Amino acid sequence: ATNLKLAYALSTNSHYGAGADALAKTIEGETGGEFKLEHFPNSALGGEREVIEGLQLGTIDLAIVSTGATLNFVPNTGVFDIPFLFRDLTHARKVLDGQIGQEMLEAFPKRGLVALAWGEQGFRQLTNNVRPVVTPDDAKGLKVRTTENPIHIAAFRELGILATPMAWPEVATALQQGTIDGQENPMSVIVSAKLPQLQKYLSLTAHVYGPALVLMSPNVYNGLSDEDKASFKKAGHDAALAMRAYVDDIEKSGIEEVKKQGMQVNTVDHAAFVKAVQPVYPQYYKQFGKDLVESIRNTQ
Amino acid sequence: MAFIGILDRTLFRLVSGITQVLIVSSVAAGFYQVIARFILESPADWSEAWTRASLIWTVMLGISLAFRQGAMLSVEMLHSALGPRGARWLEHVILAICVSFLGFMAWVGAQMTWRVRFQTMPSLEVSISWVYIAIPIGTALAIVAVLAHWAEGPHKAVVDETTI
Amino acid sequence: MSQLMVVSMLLFFVLSVPVAVSIGLASMVGVAYDGQMTWLVVAQQIYASLDKYPLVAVPFFILAGNLMEAGGISERMVDFAKSVVGGLQGGLAVTCVLTCMIFAAVAGSSVATTFAVGAILIPAMVKHGYPRPFAASLQASAAELGVIIPPSIPMILFAVATDTSVGELFIAGIGPGLLISGSLMVYVWIYARRHGFGKHDGDGRLGLWAALKRAWLALLMPGIILGGIYGGIFTPTEASAVAVVYALFVGIFVYRRLSFTVLRKTLHRSVVSTAVIMFIIANAGVFGFLLNRAGIPAALGEWLGMVFSDKYTFLLGINIALFTIGMFIETSASIVVLAPLLLPVAMQFGVDPAHFGVIMVVNLALGMITPPFGVNLFAACTVANIPLERLVRPLLPFVAVVIACLICITYVPQLSLFFKQLVYG
Numbered sequence: 001a002t003n004l005k006l007a008y009a010l011s012t013n014s015h016y017g018a019g020a021d022a023l024a025k026t027i028e029g030e031t032g033g034e035f036k037l038e039h040f041p042n043s044a045l046g047g048e049r050e051v052i053e054g055l056q057l058g059t060i061d062l063a064i065v066s067t068g069a070t071l072n073f074v075p076n077t078g079v080f081d082i083p084f085l086f087r088d089l090t091h092a093r094k095v096l097d098g099q100i101g102q103e104m105l106e107a108f109p110k111r112g113l114v115a116l117a118w119g120e121q122g123f124r125q126l127t128n129n130v131r132p133v134v135t136p137d138d139a140k141g142l143k144v145r146t147t148e149n150p151i152h153i154a155a156f157r158e159l160g161i162l163a164t165p166m167a168w169p170e171v172a173t174a175l176q177q178g179t180i181d182g183q184e185n186p187m188s189v190i191v192s193a194k195l196p197q198l199q200k201y202l203s204l205t206a207h208v209y210g211p212a213l214v215l216m217s218p219n220v221y222n223g224l225s226d227e228d229k230a231s232f233k234k235a236g237h238d239a240a241l242a243m244r245a246y247v248d249d250i251e252k253s254g255i256e257e258v259k260k261q262g263m264q265v266n267t268v269d270h271a272a273f274v275k276a277v278q279p280v281y282p283q284y285y286k287q288f289g290k291d292l293v294e295s296i297r298n299t300q
Numbered sequence: 301m302a303f304i305g306i307l308d309r310t311l312f313r314l315v316s317g318i319t320q321v322l323i324v325s326s327v328a329a330g331f332y333q334v335i336a337r338f339i340l341e342s343p344a345d346w347s348e349a350w351t352r353a354s355l356i357w358t359v360m361l362g363i364s365l366a367f368r369q370g371a372m373l374s375v376e377m378l379h380s381a382l383g384p385r386g387a388r389w390l391e392h393v394i395l396a397i398c399v400s401f402l403g404f405m406a407w408v409g410a411q412m413t414w415r416v417r418f419q420t421m422p423s424l425e426v427s428i429s430w431v432y433i434a435i436p437i438g439t440a441l442a443i444v445a446v447l448a449h450w451a452e453g454p455h456k457a458v459v460d461e462t463t464i
Numbered sequence: 465m466s467q468l469m470v471v472s473m474l475l476f477f478v479l480s481v482p483v484a485v486s487i488g489l490a491s492m493v494g495v496a497y498d499g500q501m502t503w504l505v506v507a508q509q510i511y512a513s514l515d516k517y518p519l520v521a522v523p524f525f526i527l528a529g530n531l532m533e534a535g536g537i538s539e540r541m542v543d544f545a546k547s548v549v550g551g552l553q554g555g556l557a558v559t560c561v562l563t564c565m566i567f568a569a570v571a572g573s574s575v576a577t578t579f580a581v582g583a584i585l586i587p588a589m590v591k592h593g594y595p596r597p598f599a600a601s602l603q604a605s606a607a608e609l610g611v612i613i614p615p616s617i618p619m620i621l622f623a624v625a626t627d628t629s630v631g632e633l634f635i636a637g638i639g640p641g642l643l644i645s646g647s648l649m650v651y652v653w654i655y656a657r658r659h660g661f662g663k664h665d666g667d668g669r670l671g672l673w674a675a676l677k678r679a680w681l682a683l684l685m686p687g688i689i690l691g692g693i694y695g696g697i698f699t700p701t702e703a704s705a706v707a708v709v710y711a712l713f714v715g716i717f718v719y720r721r722l723s724f725t726v727l728r729k730t731l732h733r734s735v736v737s738t739a740v741i742m743f744i745i746a747n748a749g750v751f752g753f754l755l756n757r758a759g760i761p762a763a764l765g766e767w768l769g770m771v772f773s774d775k776y777t778f779l780l781g782i783n784i785a786l787f788t789i790g791m792f793i794e795t796s797a798s799i800v801v802l803a804p805l806l807l808p809v810a811m812q813f814g815v816d817p818a819h820f821g822v823i824m825v826v827n828l829a830l831g832m833i834t835p836p837f838g839v840n841l842f843a844a845c846t847v848a849n850i851p852l853e854r855l856v857r858p859l860l861p862f863v864a865v866v867i868a869c870l871i872c873i874t875y876v877p878q879l880s881l882f883f884k885q886l887v888y889g
């Protein structure tokens with residue numbers, strides 16, 4: 001039996017963990033135990049950027065990562081990070097499973113990577129300590145920690161949010177001391193990082209859809225038989241389904257959970273936000289092509 | 301010989317000057333980040349990336365300065381226990397080990413620089429190779445530094461000034 | 465594989481090969497042993513280990529410490545401490561501890577503290593008749609506070625390596641820092657009385673008011689750093705940049721000690737120290753990646769869980785292991801390699817992460833003053849201009865005092881957690 005190393009940034013008890021379990025189960029089952037997965041959760045093998053490099057080098061065999069990291073390797077994957085691009089989860093899943101998503105997976109081998117499937121993190125939501133955010137005006141002037149993702153940052157700026165890129169280990173302290181007012185993450189992270197203890201308001205902005213990718217090192221993949229390749233593809237697919245199931249559940253149960261912990265949860269005027277970020281779209285058109293952005297938007 | 305001496309001094313003075321500018325620029329970026337967020341209320345998105353990049357350059361160039369003045373931290377017990385001849389022999393061995401190690405680093409660093417050329421750095425929008433290349437350049441300079449230090453002849457065990 | 469890597473690292477240490485190179489070579493042994501892995505991983509992980517924002521605090525605190533010394537801030541801190549406690553018999557020795565405490569609340573490093581305070585106080589103590597080896601050992605020991613009282617570079621390294629909160633760890637260091645300072649002060653005061661040293665320590669010291677007036681800008685510095693962090697103005701990492709800017713400003717414009725030439729020398733010195741430490745950290749990163757990839761943390765965790773049945777014996781075992789390691793290995797390298805291995809196990813036994821971080825940092829700070837390999841000792845010997853072996857005897861009681869404090873810190877978690885709970889609830 002061959003042991004393969006699987007890396008991801010969150011704990012085993014997360015959407016990534018759920019995907020990783022499903023991935024391992026299918027691979028072991030389909031190949032009759034010939035391949036076994038060794039899990040490295042919690043960034044044990046490094047941050048997402050380094051992990052993807054590791055896949056290219058063959059020091060890591062499999063990984064579940066976000067598009068925030070892949071956009072530096074396959075720039076077009078950043079298109080899904082455009083704020084207010086998707087109406088809902090169904091819309092996003094349809095695009096990723098359709099031609100647009102599948103063609104993008106095929107761009108990975110050119111960068112020395114194999115993409116098995118699109119997974120999912122869910123929509124990113126905004127938390128803060130100042131006020132409930134209902135309209136774009138409420139968001140103005142909030143100091144919000146963001147990831148170092150230029151696509152997100154451009155839209156936050158347009159909304160008047162003071163987007164502050166900050167390393168994750170510093171965030172808890174910074175929220176506590178008021179160095180920043182808020183942060184934004186998928187529901188799963190908001191619950192697992194104990195943010196209700198640090199933040200008063202959760203506004204369901206659903207501003208960015210967070211896809212995830214199940215990636216593999218070509219070092220391993222290219223040496224597989226066609227039959228095994230199919231098994232790995234199927235495993236990637238099962239991992240994606242598991243992540244989606246996890247997200248479906250946490251989008252409901254997570255909100256209940258944070259309410260129970262005293263967080264004030266509110267819905268937002270979605271149409272107003274969509275309108276408010278429109279001025280950034282020409283920039284996104286330039287970056288990804290107007291055709292691509294519009295065909296994603298218009299997918300029914 | 302005098303020519304080599306001048307070359308040696310000029311080279312490492314230049315490297316020292318560059319690293320000084322780099323470390324000052326990263327302090328400036330770090331401080332600006334505080335001002336931008338707290339006073340100007342328009343946080344900078346490039347400052348963290350710049351600070352990290354210039355720090356990697358500072359470290360990789362800085363090791364050549366450290367090797368040049370023999371400031372690299374080591375356990376000196378064996379070296380100081382040996383007599384002058386033995387100590388010099390040990391210095392030859394250490395020289396060979398360090399040069400091989402740094403040569404290897406320069407080689408793998410150059411290959412990595414080439415391999416990552418399509419990877420961009422978020423916020424700075426340039427290829428990450430511009431930072432990676434600090435590894436081969438720094439370690440290649442360090443080889444020169446190790447040789448120059450060794451060529452000066454036997455050294456007393458240096459008590460380091462390392463700060464931690 | 466891991467045994468082979470550790471053994472080859474120690475072998476290179478013994479050969480007097482630079483520490484960073486030894487760790488890097490040991491990693492290469494690991495890659496060679498694996499057989500399947502590309503050599504490029506060495507360069508990749510060197511880059512990855514340096515590319516972490518919270519790490520920038522390391523060079524910035526080194527620079528801040530050097531600027532404070534060159535710019536006259538350290539000197540004024542000493543004058544102030546002397547005016548407070550200098551009147552006691554042995555007051556100069558107590559002054560040394562107090563100055564280190566003040567300095568520690570600004571700088572995150574022990575060797576920076578040794579240089580900055582020792583450069584002034586060791587000559588002063590010698591002039592007042594203290595034995596040179598005693599003065600040097602005292603300075604080396606008190607400078608440990610630099611990493612125990614926040615801010616602290618090893619604490620930042622611990623937090624980065626384990627993804628825990630820097631702010632909470634900092635706060636947890638306050639109680640233990642006060643305990644160690646107090647114990648050291650009591651020890652040197654008793655020592656001075658028993659041996660009849662320091663009867664005229666108070667001569668020529670400034671009055672409290674005059675010293676305060678002269679030193680207020682220097683004394684404001686800890687307030688600005690800690691106040692800024694806990695007042696939400698900057699993060700613990702950014703605080704290091706603020707410290708540099710403050711030291712520059714005061715040194716250039718107020719005390720007018722930092723000429724262009726002095727500045728360039730100070731920058732050069734700081735770059736060299738930075739490179740030495742950070743290159744060790746970078747190579748330790750490669751080493752750590754290979755150990756992680758081989759699944760060592762999980763295995764070690766299982767082993768420790770089996771060998772030790774409860775929290776108390778586990779902590780005892782950890783202390784003995786860390787003390788032994790600290791004798792031989794450089795602090796930051798040990799933290800970067802060991803913290804991710806040990807913390808998960810400690811948490812299984814119900815030890816608070818911040819408490820465990822403090823135990824590790826105090827242990828490894830102790831390592832800075834234990835021969836044969838202790839950076840504080842090297843620094844103190846340089847300042848005092850004496851060979852290392854003369855330090856060993858006067859050092860023993862200091863080590864004993866710190867060990868006694870360490871036992872209290874380990875088994876009385878409230879010492880670390882009291883302030884943390886006060887701030888974080």
Ligand code: NA
Nearest residue numbers: 568571610615
């Ligand atoms: Na400190």
Ligand code: NA
Nearest residue numbers: 791831834837
């Ligand atoms: Na030691």
